[in-house]
Amino acid sequence: MGSLASAGGHVDDLIVTAQQAGPIPLNASFRCAPGELLALVGPSGSGKTTLLRTIAGLYQPQQGSVRCAGREWFLAQSGQRHSLPPQARQIGMVFQDYALFPHLTALQNVQLAMGHLPRAQRFEQAAQWLSKVRLQGLEARYPSELSGGQRQRVALARALAREPQALLLDEPFSAVDQVTRRRLQRELALLRQQISIPIILVTHDLEEATALADQICVLHNGVSLQQGTPEALFRKPTSPLVARLLDRHNVFSGEVVETDAGRRLQWGEWWLEVAEGLDRVEPGKPLAWYLPPSDIVLHRRGRPSQGERENPVAATVSEMVVLGGMTSISLRVSHGDMLRFDIATHAAKRNQLSLGERVHVSLLAEGIHLMPSQRTHTASHNKRNLL
Amino acid sequence: MRALLLLCGWLLSAPVMAGAPIVAAASSLQFALKEAAAQFTQQTGHTLRLNFGSSGNFRRQIAQGAPFELFLSADEGFVQALYDEGYVDNAGVIYARGRLAWVQPTGRYSVPSEQAPLAGVQEAIAAWGEGQRLRIAIASPEHAPYGMAARDVLQKADLWEASEPLRVQGENVSQAMQFALSDEARGGLVAYSLAVAPALAERSEAVLMPETWHTPLRQRMVLTPQAGEVAHAFYEWLQQADAKAMFETYGFSTD
Amino acid sequence: MDWSAFSVSLRLAAFTCLFLLPLGIWWGRVLATTQFRGKGLCEALIALPLVLPPTVLGFYLLQQFGRDAPLGGTWAALTGGGLNFTFSGILLASLIANLPFAIQPIQRAFEHVPANLREAAWCSGLSPWQTLWRIELPLVWQGILSAAALTFAHTLGEFGVILLVGGAIDGETRTLSIAIYDRVQAFDEQGAASMSALLLVISLATLGLVYGLAGKRRWSRG
Numbered sequence: 001m002g003s004l005a006s007a008g009g010h011v012d013d014l015i016v017t018a019q020q021a022g023p024i025p026l027n028a029s030f031r032c033a034p035g036e037l038l039a040l041v042g043p044s045g046s047g048k049t050t051l052l053r054t055i056a057g058l059y060q061p062q063q064g065s066v067r068c069a070g071r072e073w074f075l076a077q078s079g080q081r082h083s084l085p086p087q088a089r090q091i092g093m094v095f096q097d098y099a100l101f102p103h104l105t106a107l108q109n110v111q112l113a114m115g116h117l118p119r120a121q122r123f124e125q126a127a128q129w130l131s132k133v134r135l136q137g138l139e140a141r142y143p144s145e146l147s148g149g150q151r152q153r154v155a156l157a158r159a160l161a162r163e164p165q166a167l168l169l170d171e172p173f174s175a176v177d178q179v180t181r182r183r184l185q186r187e188l189a190l191l192r193q194q195i196s197i198p199i200i201l202v203t204h205d206l207e208e209a210t211a212l213a214d215q216i217c218v219l220h221n222g223v224s225l226q227q228g229t230p231e232a233l234f235r236k237p238t239s240p241l242v243a244r245l246l247d248r249h250n251v252f253s254g255e256v257v258e259t260d261a262g263r264r265l266q267w268g269e270w271w272l273e274v275a276e277g278l279d280r281v282e283p284g285k286p287l288a289w290y291l292p293p294s295d296i297v298l299h300r301r302g303r304p305s306q307g308e309r310e311n312p313v314a315a316t317v318s319e320m321v322v323l324g325g326m327t328s329i330s331l332r333v334s335h336g337d338m339l340r341f342d343i344a345t346h347a348a349k350r351n352q353l354s355l356g357e358r359v360h361v362s363l364l365a366e367g368i369h370l371m372p373s374q375r376t377h378t379a380s381h382n383k384r385n386l387l
Numbered sequence: 388m389r390a391l392l393l394l395c396g397w398l399l400s401a402p403v404m405a406g407a408p409i410v411a412a413a414s415s416l417q418f419a420l421k422e423a424a425a426q427f428t429q430q431t432g433h434t435l436r437l438n439f440g441s442s443g444n445f446r447r448q449i450a451q452g453a454p455f456e457l458f459l460s461a462d463e464g465f466v467q468a469l470y471d472e473g474y475v476d477n478a479g480v481i482y483a484r485g486r487l488a489w490v491q492p493t494g495r496y497s498v499p500s501e502q503a504p505l506a507g508v509q510e511a512i513a514a515w516g517e518g519q520r521l522r523i524a525i526a527s528p529e530h531a532p533y534g535m536a537a538r539d540v541l542q543k544a545d546l547w548e549a550s551e552p553l554r555v556q557g558e559n560v561s562q563a564m565q566f567a568l569s570d571e572a573r574g575g576l577v578a579y580s581l582a583v584a585p586a587l588a589e590r591s592e593a594v595l596m597p598e599t600w601h602t603p604l605r606q607r608m609v610l611t612p613q614a615g616e617v618a619h620a621f622y623e624w625l626q627q628a629d630a631k632a633m634f635e636t637y638g639f640s641t642d
Numbered sequence: 643m644d645w646s647a648f649s650v651s652l653r654l655a656a657f658t659c660l661f662l663l664p665l666g667i668w669w670g671r672v673l674a675t676t677q678f679r680g681k682g683l684c685e686a687l688i689a690l691p692l693v694l695p696p697t698v699l700g701f702y703l704l705q706q707f708g709r710d711a712p713l714g715g716t717w718a719a720l721t722g723g724g725l726n727f728t729f730s731g732i733l734l735a736s737l738i739a740n741l742p743f744a745i746q747p748i749q750r751a752f753e754h755v756p757a758n759l760r761e762a763a764w765c766s767g768l769s770p771w772q773t774l775w776r777i778e779l780p781l782v783w784q785g786i787l788s789a790a791a792l793t794f795a796h797t798l799g800e801f802g803v804i805l806l807v808g809g810a811i812d813g814e815t816r817t818l819s820i821a822i823y824d825r826v827q828a829f830d831e832q833g834a835a836s837m838s839a840l841l842l843v844i845s846l847a848t849l850g851l852v853y854g855l856a857g858k859r860r861w862s863r864g
Contacts, residue, residue, distance in 0.1 A: 058761050086764040099762035103780045112776070113766035162766060409811055417828055436812040439828070451708060453727045453809050561827040586829055 010034070011070055014166050014198035016055055018064035024050050026061055028224035030217040032166075032198035034069075038227075039201045039209035042219035042245060048202040049096075051219070052168050055200060056093050057086035068198070069165045092159030093168045097175060098151045100143040106130060106154045107139035113162040129157040132194075133187065149180035156188075160195065167199045173208065185212060206247060210234075218242050236369045240288050249340040250291045256281045256370075265289060265368065268335035272311045275365040281372045288371040293341035295367025299360040301351050311363040315339060317355055320348065329353070331361065339363075407434040408618040409454055411445040413461035413606065414526075414561035415485055415533060415578035418586060419637040420459065426633070427624050433617045441559035443530020449611060450474050456618035459608040459625075461485060461560070461578075462532035466607040479609030482625050483639035487536045487596040487604065490567050490582045491574030493589065504594045505544050511573035512546065515553045522555045524566035524575030532604055533560040537576035539601035567591075579638040606639075643836050646813045647821035650729070654804075654817060655797040658736045659790050662744035666789050670748030671778070675757070689746070691739045700806030703735050707807060725807075732808040732815050736797050743792040751785025752778070784855045795848035798841060 010033055017029040026047050032038040040048040053059040055066055057073065060083050066074040074083045086093075092113075100109050110126040117125060130139055133153040143151055152172060159167060173181040189212060192199065203209050209216050210230045217227040225245070226238045237243040240251045254267040256278060263278040264271035267289075281287065299309070315331035318338065327348045331339040339361065353359070412420050417439050424435045438445075438455070446465040449455055450472065458475075459482065460466050470478045489504050499506035511521050525541075526534035534556070541547040555571075557563030560578045567575025568590055582593035610622050624630060631641040673685060691699060706713045707725035714725050725731035755778055763773040779786075801819045808815025810824065818837055825834035 056761075056765055058764075086761070087767050087769060090767075091765055093762070093765040095758045095762060097756075097758070099756065099758040101759065101762070101777055112763070112768065115767045158762075158766060406813070414827070438810060438812065439824070440810075448727070448809050451704075451726055452724050454811060454814075559827070561829075565827060565829065 014055070014066075014068045014200070016051065016064070016066050018051060018054055018061040020062035020064075024222060026050065026064075026222040028217075028219060028222060030224055030227050032200060032215065034198055035192075035196040036214045037192060037199040037201055037212055038215045038217060039203055039213035040217050040219055041203060041206060041209050043204065045221070046219040047222035048204075048219055049170055050222075052093075052170055052200060052202050055166065056091050056168055057084060057089050090162065090165050091168055092162045092164035092166070094152070094155045094159050094170065094172045096171045098143070098155040100151055100154055100158075102143050105140050105142055106135060106146065106150075109143070109154055110158045110161045113158045116163065126157075126161060129161045130154070132160075132191070133157045147180075148176040149184060152176065152184060153187075156191075160191075164197060166197055167195070169199070169201045171202055171204070174203075174205070181208075188212065218245050220245055235292050235367070237290060237371070239371055240290075243290055248290065248292070249338075250293060250296075251371075252289055252291075252337050253286055254289050255286050256283045258283050265370070268333055268337065270311070270313060272363060272368060273365040274368045274370065277370040277372075281370060285372075287373070290369045290371060291339075291363055292367050292369075295364035296339055296341040297362040297364065298343065298347075298351065299362065301359075309362045310365050311368075312360055313339075313363055314358060314360050317353060317357045317359060320353065320355060331359065407436045408456040408615055408621075409436045409438060410457045410459065410618070410621070411438050411440070411449070411453070411455040412459040413442045413445075413532070414439045414559035415461050415580050415606075416459060417561050417581060418584035419580055419634060419639070423625065423630055423633055424621075426629065427621055431620060431624075433620065435617070435621060439559070439561065441527065441531040443527075444559070446530075454613060455611055456614040457608065457610055457622055459606065460532070461604060461606050462535070463605050463607045464532075466609045469609065475609050475611055477609065479607050480626065481605050482608045482630075483606045483634045483641050485533070485604035485606055486579040486598065486638055486640070487533060487540060487576055487601060488579035488582055488593040488638075489574055489596065490564065490577050490591045490593045492568050492572075493592050496573060498592050499594050501594060504596055505540070505546065507574045508541070508544075508546055508550060508576075511553055512549050514573070520553075520571070521573040522553045522566070522571055523550060524555050524557060524563045524572050524577070526560040526563040526577065527556050527558060531557075531559050531563075532606075533576075533578050534563070536596075536601035536604055540576060540596050543600050564591075583636075583638045643833065643840075644816075644818070644821040644825075647816050647818045647837075648840075650813065650816060651798050651818040653729070654733060654736055654800075655794045657733055658740055658797045659744075659793050661733075661737055662740055662793055663786065663790055666744035666748045667779075667786065670745050670782075670785070670789075671752050671774075673745070673749045674752035674755075675760075689742050692742045696739070696800070696802030697806060699739060700735070700803040703731075703738070703803065704806050707731050707734075727807075727809045727811055727815060729814050732804050732817075735803045735807045736800060739800060739803050740793045740796055743796050744789050747785045747788040747792065748782060749785075751782035751788075755781050788852050788855060791848045791851050795845050798844060 013031045013033045015031045018026045020026045024047055028047065028051055030038060040051060042048055050059055054061055054064065054074070060074065060076065063076050064074065065072065065077065073089050075081070101112065104112065107126050107130065110129050111122045114122045114125060127139060130136060133156055135150060135153050138146065138150065146154065173184050176184065185208060201212060213230060215227055216230055216233055218225045218233065220241060225242045226233060233246060234248065237246060237248060243251050252267060254265050257264055257266045257271065259271060263283065265274050265278070313333060315333045317329065318332040319330040321328040322345055325345055326342045327345045328340065328342050333339065420437060424437060428434050442460040442462060442465045445455065445458055446469060449458060449469060458466065466479050469475045489499060489507055491507055496507065508523055511523050514521055525537035528534040528538040538547065541550060555566050557566055561581065563575055564577045564581045566572055567577055576596070579593060579595060581587060582591045608622065608625065610618060634641050673681065704726060705711060708714045709718050709724060717725050723730065725734065759777060760773055763777045768776065799819055800817070804815065804817055805820055810816040810820050818841060822834050822837045825837065
């Protein structure tokens with residue numbers, strides 16, 4: 001049921017599918033090209049780590065396949081079943097709690113992954129990897145003598161020292177503080193420039209995924225719901241569930257209608273113009289639709305309306321939450337749905353926005369994204385949104 | 388792993404010492420037989436390994452295949468039983484007759500007279516009734532012949548039930564002797580041979596029980612089917628004059 | 643001092659350790675890292691000698707070791723020798739009685755090795771054998787040493803089982819503990835005292851080693 005990225009993938013891609021009913025339900029597929037970073041996001045229990053372990057060879061689902069660099073690592077389908085052990089797959093894995101060998105120094109930890117090199121070269125190469133992750137001078141330290149961030153770097157160096165075909169990261173930054181996390185994310189981004197293998201990152205942190213990933217795959221209860229670039233997901237989620245998982249608001253229900261001026265999206269008392277997608281939907285059927293907050297434009301107070309404005313909508317300010325430099329605004333429309341978006345706090349002040357006030361906004365036709373054959377059960381969710 | 392164990396076990400179960408024969412002897416011979424063995428070794432140059440314990444226990448072990456080559460029981464019954472059951476091929480010979488004695492620690496209590504040798508038991512029973520906790524020791528009547536003899540004597544004097552609360556049993560007559568000389572005991576009915584042994588003579592005072600009061604302690608010894616040359620030689624040696632004289636010094640009769 | 647008994651005790655303790663330690667490492671690891679049906683029962687059986695009175699164990703072994711019983715009979719057929727009253731017999735009895743001492747400390751040590759350390763080793767290219775040798779064993783060596791020390795000391799102190807099965811045969815099955823018992827009955831207090839002191843010193847040394855290891859700084863989970 002999952003959707004893959006572009007149908008035109010490369011034969012060297014890392015391609016993963018997995019299906020099973022239990023004990024951990026799975027129905028997922030995704031692919032990642034060499035040099036790309038794919039983030040697996042989803043709530044706890046959505047199977048992200050299980051899928052990562054499947055790629056690594058630490059778990060074998062009942063059905064599925066894993067291919068990388070043209071080789072088949074795992075196949076379980078229609079009677080056939082074979083699986084390469086982790087040692088044979090040549091993967092680099094960074095575990096959530098680093099899993100460094102406590103009785104070995106940082107250098108020895110990295111050297112351990114270099115069995116494919118002749119003994120004479122290992123020392124020097126390992127030292128090089130450690131300096132690539134900015135740990136030169138700390139080679140002789142034991143893991144207990146390193147900080148969280150330093151340990152994570154050793155784990156990364158050890159994974160990369162294997163010269164793997166794929167790099168797997170299991171919530172690698174969740175155990176360190178915010179400052180260290182930012183630093184490590186930055187270094188990972190830099191390091192990426194030097195390696196060209198598929199990288200899979202498991203995380204529950206959307207911001208991290210958005211910052212680091214070329215592609216995101218959204219998982220829920222073991223099902224891969226959608227894979228795409230962050231922008232694609234945040235502008236065009238395929239279902240209200242995906243939108244909710246990505247913490248997107250502004251999912252509403254509406255109906256496509258035929259009017260004199262053409263097809264429109266009926267929403268409450270308004271007929272909205274939609275840039276794209278109306279022709280694919282049958283009029284008369286209710287559907288769900290979504291609007292990114294960036295496509296809600298507040299009309300300036302006092303400015304006379306300038307001719308045609310796209311999709312003008314009147315609403316009442318229901319809630320204003322100041323979060324530092326940005327203010328989150330919730331507007332209630334006449335039929336009860338809530339529009340939510342952010343504006344700069346100084347702009348809110350300038351417009352003298354206050355609770356209960358009646359305002360007008362424009363909903364950009366480009367941003368309206370239709371989700372046909374999806375009912376929104378989040379309608380009431382939106383109404384009660386912040387209360 | 389189990390295969391390795393079996394292999395090593397096989398290696399280990401090969402005769403560890405094709406060495407000195409093992410002799411099973413009643414505890415009443417604790418001191419006497421040691422001296423006998425020393426003399427035998429001095430005279431012949433052969434060494435022996437001695438195991439002391441209750442005769443009944445050894446009878447059971449021999450039936451189960453214990454590697455004893457010579458068995459000196461403190462009675463006849465156990466040897467006879469082994470012969471009847473076919474574990475030995477002959478009925479052995481009597482090598483000595485033992486005596487039961489009342490023994491108590493030196494200098495602590497009044498010593499009973501020869502005419503009333505159970506006075507100590509009676510005193511202990513009376514004292515128990517008044518709350519004074521002094522015990523009397525005997526060997527186990529189940530598998531130690533001296534224990535059986537002690538039971539005979541006490542039953543005959545009608546003191547068996549009365550002495551029940553204060554009786555303490557030793558697994559064999561040596562242990563009974565130990566208990567008898569301890570602070571908690573008034574004394575005990577044990578082998579006379581232990582009381583007269585040089586090692587213990589000073590620590591104990593002994594009064595003989597008349598032989599008619601119990602089944603005679605005719606002590607019989609027998610060679611087992613595993614007996615080798617040295618065991619046979621010792622068996623013969625124990626029946627000669629030297630040995631007999633030595634048994635007599637330990638209070639046994641050998642006529 | 644009964645040197646022959648000392649020798650029997652030492653040999654018994656040494657062979658028990660020699661055979662039980664590999665078994666302890668194997669089973670300790672299996673119990674710590676895998677789940678299987680009947681695992682609870684298995685662990686209970688292993689722990690049984692801890693609470694079972696030694697004479698009960700001795701009694702059952704005495705019966706099973708007899709030539710008429712299946713175990714004793716098979717042994718006699720394979721090796722030509724018996725089990726009761728022999729060193730092999732008390733060694734076998736000692737192996738059974740010491741199972742919990744050999745397995746449990748090692749099992750605890752393996753349980754403290756995080757599962758993802760093994761997985762990290764595999765992902766780094768180490769085979770399961772290499773992982774055992776280079777990652778797991780260095781982390782559990784304290785448990786192994788504990789098990790060895792406890793097994794050794796416990797074997798030296800065994801009494802009931804050995805006495806029932808072995809029969810205190812001089813040079814074969816009479817251990818130091820039995821010799822002490824024997825000396826006391828023979829009114830040889832000096833002999834009993836010197837042997838008791840020796841066993842006391844060895845036991846204290848063993849405990850010192852075991853507790854010293856436990857207090858030593860363990861590799862922190864980095």
